[in-house]
Amino acid sequence: MSTRQDRLGELIRQEVSSILRARVSDPRIGFVSLTKVKISPDLADASIYVSIYGDEQTKRDSLAGLASATNFIRGELGERIEFRLVPQLRFIRDDSLEKGSQVINLINKLKTNDKNSRTNKRAPKKK
Numbered sequence: 001m002s003t004r005q006d007r008l009g010e011l012i013r014q015e016v017s018s019i020l021r022a023r024v025s026d027p028r029i030g031f032v033s034l035t036k037v038k039i040s041p042d043l044a045d046a047s048i049y050v051s052i053y054g055d056e057q058t059k060r061d062s063l064a065g066l067a068s069a070t071n072f073i074r075g076e077l078g079e080r081i082e083f084r085l086v087p088q089l090r091f092i093r094d095d096s097l098e099k100g101s102q103v104i105n106l107i108n109k110l111k112t113n114d115k116n117s118r119t120n121k122r123a124p125k126k127k
Contacts, residue, residue, distance in 0.1 A: 004043075008039050008043065016037075016073060020034075030058050034048060047090050048090065063091060066091040
């Protein structure tokens with residue numbers, strides 16, 4: 001069973017994602033994916049974790065754009081969801097998807113190397 005914080009976090013994730021797609025036009029914000037939202041126990045703060053596609057400069061620029069748009073996003077969120085108090089938003093870079101992808105690529109590379117190694121051992125030697 002999910003807690004109220006979890007349900008609210010998922011709702012905020014969906015709404016902020018929608019707001020970013022449809023209402024925020026800051027050119028600094030590149031391709032971002034909201035990975036999770038953590039809500040404080042008092043529901044006053046929301047930490048929004050974002051995965052950003054691109055090089056290091058693109059990631060920094062996207063975070064700066066998100067920080068700049070925070071008050072606008074918060075206002076939009078307040079119009080879409082009934083809150084007693086709209087939580088303060090904080091965007092946090094989440095590199096876990098990128099790191100996971102790197103690990104998967106490394107595993108696949110090791111499997112390929114292992115398969116090639118086994119194939120080379122079985123091949124008959126030429127005289």
